Amino acid sequence: MLAQIFRSRPLWIGLGTAVIAALLPFWLSAYLLGVLTAAYYFGVFAMAWDLLFGFAGEVNFGPTFLIGLGAYTAAILDNQWGPPIPVCILAGAVVAVIGGLLLALPALRLRGPYFGLVTLVAVLLLQNAIVIFAGITGGEIGMTVPDVLSIDATVNYWYSLAFLVVCALILFGLSRSAIGLILQASGQDAIEAQALGFNVTKHKLAAFCISALFSGVAGAMLVFYMGTASVDTVIDISIGVQVIIAAVLGGRRTILGAVLGAVFLILATEFLRPLGQLNTFVVAAVALGVILFVPDGLLGYALRRGERE
Numbered sequence: 001m002l003a004q005i006f007r008s009r010p011l012w013i014g015l016g017t018a019v020i021a022a023l024l025p026f027w028l029s030a031y032l033l034g035v036l037t038a039a040y041y042f043g044v045f046a047m048a049w050d051l052l053f054g055f056a057g058e059v060n061f062g063p064t065f066l067i068g069l070g071a072y073t074a075a076i077l078d079n080q081w082g083p084p085i086p087v088c089i090l091a092g093a094v095v096a097v098i099g100g101l102l103l104a105l106p107a108l109r110l111r112g113p114y115f116g117l118v119t120l121v122a123v124l125l126l127q128n129a130i131v132i133f134a135g136i137t138g139g140e141i142g143m144t145v146p147d148v149l150s151i152d153a154t155v156n157y158w159y160s161l162a163f164l165v166v167c168a169l170i171l172f173g174l175s176r177s178a179i180g181l182i183l184q185a186s187g188q189d190a191i192e193a194q195a196l197g198f199n200v201t202k203h204k205l206a207a208f209c210i211s212a213l214f215s216g217v218a219g220a221m222l223v224f225y226m227g228t229a230s231v232d233t234v235i236d237i238s239i240g241v242q243v244i245i246a247a248v249l250g251g252r253r254t255i256l257g258a259v260l261g262a263v264f265l266i267l268a269t270e271f272l273r274p275l276g277q278l279n280t281f282v283v284a285a286v287a288l289g290v291i292l293f294v295p296d297g298l299l300g301y302a303l304r305r306g307e308r309e
Contacts, residue, residue, distance in 0.1 A: 031153075033157040035266060036160075037153075042242070045063060046243050047247070047255050048167075049211065053252070055180055058208070059113075064126075066212045067219035070220045091220075092217065096215060097209050097213050101205070104205050140230075143230070149221070159225070168256060246264075249297055250298055250300075251300030
């Protein structure tokens with residue numbers, strides 16, 4: 001299995017890209033480093049989502065439920081008791097996994113659009129809970145955390161890049177392992193996978209928990225990068241849509257393509273900001289065009305074209 005992973009073209013493309021990314025602080029401004037830092041966290045969100053959808057075949061319309069649990073748990077803990085940042089991040093990860101487990105247990109009994117609907121409703125419930133308990137969560141305004149990872153743009157960039165690389169290696173390796181193959185088989189034909197003796201529900205539940213773990217950690221780290229937690233930045237449905245588009249845009253079942261999609265979306269949105277309201281329209285139109293005409297996604301198309309050549 002390790003030999004197959006190390007012979008994988010996406011792995012070497014990803015490692016080469018990571019080396020280039022590691023050199024960027026020597027040339028880019030603090031502003032651009034800040035944009036890329038946020039993009040890398042979104043890349044982790046998209047990779048975690050791709051594991052569940054691309055391999056397990058379950059459409060999670062509410063990735064921000066898991067992200068928000070991790071983000072707000074870390075933020076509230078830091079505000080109320082002020083433990084070290086790693087403790088807050090760990091707590092965010094634990095709560096995200098527990099929340100994901102409680103959501104997945106009943107949701108995975110459903111099929112088709114009903115699973116996606118449950119995950120979407122979970123986001124709405126979390127948003128309402130934040131508003132109801134505004135005294136603790138800051139409500140619609142949000143809450144500021146007293147601690148941050150760093151005030152130096154370069155240091156924050158290194159944190160996000162290192163975290164992205166570690167997550168990418170783990171998720172990519174997992175996707176190429178026996179578990180990943182079983183998930184892929186379950187996503188394509190659950191009945192046949194069960195007939196072969198695989199416990200489809202158990203593997204999909206594991207995929208959901210793994211997705212929750214990475215989403216929760218990334219959400220908590222994003223809060224300590226921005227210095228604030230709010231519905232608009234970590235829970236809003238539009239954020240979840242961006243995560244989904246990034247994963248599909250980069251290439252389903254590639255894991256690493258999700259990072260490419262996330263970086264593209266964040267950079268395009270930032271550079272087209274002078275267009276005002278046309279900004280979102282142009283980015284969405286480009287993303288829609290890629291999804292319609294290049295269904296394999298950017299990385300998926302590049303890999304398949306390389307195989308043909």
